Amino acid sequence: MVSGLPSLITPAKLCTACLVGKQHSESIPKRSLWRASQKLELVHADICGPIKPVSNINKRGDEFTSNEFGEFCKANGITRQLTIAYTxxxxxxxxxxxxxxMNLVRCMLIEKQVPKAFWPEAVRWCVHVLNRCPTLVVQNRTPEEAWSxxxxxxxxxxxFGCLAHVHVPDQKRIKLDDKSIQCVLLGVSDDSKAxxxxxxxxxxxxxxDVIF
Incomplete structure (x- = not known):
């Protein structure tokens, strides 16, 4: 659009001021270039935290950088690929x-006005439900069926957070005691059908076991 402008193309020379003032991170593809062909061949893992407030069971979250975890992986033939800091x-x-x-957990706690300290219970129930819901990654099966x-x-x-009546065993009450107590549902047990x-x-x- 103008004449007499000197050539500014110097590919062999880097402008330090431009690098300092304009440099940005290269975009990373959202879709993985490699997929596992069998169970546990590739595991994506991340710790969400630290989370406040501290939970009802004193959990906050930490990274996979302990010496104990490193030794465990080495002893079991597990290769770790850690991400670069801040990426x-x-x-x-x-x-x-x-x-x-975490978005689902936040909504669950707000909707039922459950104290935030119970976030681990909400996370456990949320993941339990998601594993039994349709997903784009696994076609015509739930993640639970794909796994088991x-x-x-x-x-x-x-x-989650609804009221439930829990039966009080005969051995723990006398004649005129209430036969049930009202509790708040937090999910299902990992160890038993309850x-x-x-x-x-x-x-x-x-x-x-309860009655709703």
């Missing part, structure tokens, strides 16, 4: 799933 894009699969889970080979049932699903509930009177988590 969460390199671990996009885990980062996106963490964001999805068994089509899951969801008939036991209940709303629900995890919070008793607001004793301030304890109990594992029991």
């Amino acid at each position: 969460p894009q390199q671990n996009g699969v885990s980062e996106r799933k963490n964001r999805t889970v 080979g068994i089509k899951p049932t969801v008939e036991y699903f209940r709303v 629900y995890r509930l919070f008793d607001p009177v004793s301030k304890k988590i109990i594992v029991r």
Whole structure:
């Protein structure tokens, strides 16, 4: 658009001022270039935290950098690929799933007015449900069926934070005592076919079958 302008193209020379003032990170593809062909061949993992407030079981979150974890991986033939500092894009699969889970957890706690200290319970229930929901990554199966080979049932699903009545065993009450107590549902137990509930009177988590 003008004449007489000297050539500014000097490919062999870098402008330090431009690098300092304009340099940006290269974009990282969202889609992985390699996919695992069998279970546990590739595991994406990330720690979400530290989270405040500290949970009801004193959990906050920490990184996979302890000597103990490193020795465990070495002893079991596990190869680790750590991301570069300040580049969460390199671990996009885990980062996106963490964001999805924490957004759901935040909404669950707000909707039922459950204290924030119970976020681990909300996370556990949220992940349990997501593993039994359709996903674009696994076609025509839920993640649970892809992992176990068994089509899951969801008939036991209940709303997180809802009220439930827990039966008090005969051995723990006398004639005129209440036969049940009202508790808050926090999810299902990992160890037995029962629900995890919070008793607001004793301030304890109990594992029991319930009536809604």
